[in-house]
Amino acid sequence: MHRRPPTLIFPCSSSTAHTASEAVVRGVIGQPVQLPCFYQVSRQKDISNMCWGRGPCPNSKCSNKILHTTGNRVTFRKSQRYSLRGYISYGDVSLTIGKVKAEDAGTYCCRVEIPGWFNDIKRNMRLEVVRGEFGGLCDTANREKTLTG
Numbered sequence: 001m002h003r004r005p006p007t008l009i010f011p012c013s014s015s016t017a018h019t020a021s022e023a024v025v026r027g028v029i030g031q032p033v034q035l036p037c038f039y040q041v042s043r044q045k046d047i048s049n050m051c052w053g054r055g056p057c058p059n060s061k062c063s064n065k066i067l068h069t070t071g072n073r074v075t076f077r078k079s080q081r082y083s084l085r086g087y088i089s090y091g092d093v094s095l096t097i098g099k100v101k102a103e104d105a106g107t108y109c110c111r112v113e114i115p116g117w118f119n120d121i122k123r124n125m126r127l128e129v130v131r132g133e134f135g136g137l138c139d140t141a142n143r144e145k146t147l148t149g
Contacts, residue, residue: 022107022124027100028132034085034096035125037110041091047072050112052082052095057109057122066108067095097127105129 027033041047050069053062062068068076072088081099086092093112097104105127112121 022126024126024128026128026130027097027104028130029102030099032096032098033100033104033127034094035108035110035127036094037092037112037123037125038086038094039091039112039121041089044089046091047089048112048114050093050110052093053109053111054106055109056107056124057111060120062109062111069093100127100129102129 025033025035035052037050037052039048039050049071051062051065052067054064054066056063065076066078067074067082067084069084069088074084074088077083081097083096083098084093085096086094093110095108095110108125108127110121110123110125114120
């Protein structure tokens with residue numbers, strides 16, 4: 001039986017599995033920010049190991065690893081500021097960074113390990129850190145909608 005790899009679901013982007021695309025998320029200094037990352041889980045056996053790293057997604061694993069899961073449990077965390085607050089068992093492996101600092105800005109990699117050669121789901125995200133009230137995913141588009149009605 002051929003098992004179809006899960007698809008990465010990511011709001012505000014048309015890219016899907018097996019490519020390392022990049023989205024921009026804005027965080028506000030001193031506030032938590034969430035870097036969204038999802039994949040499809042239909043059955044318990046679809047739950048995959050995954051990692052978050054600093055820098056672009058390499059060919060395998062995560063460089064500068066900051067968080068790792070084995071099954072539905074977090075097994076490594078570089079700092080208590082990094083957490084997964086969603087339901088890992090349902091494919092929500094979005095990274096929350098508590099109390100964002102200016103030095104948190106940069107590229108992050110979400111990598112979901114899929115068995116087989118070159119099957120991993122990879123997503124690069126760039127975190128921009130700002131001072132002030134505006135932040136979040138796709139902030140520019142949302143702010144324009146808010147300000148123009």
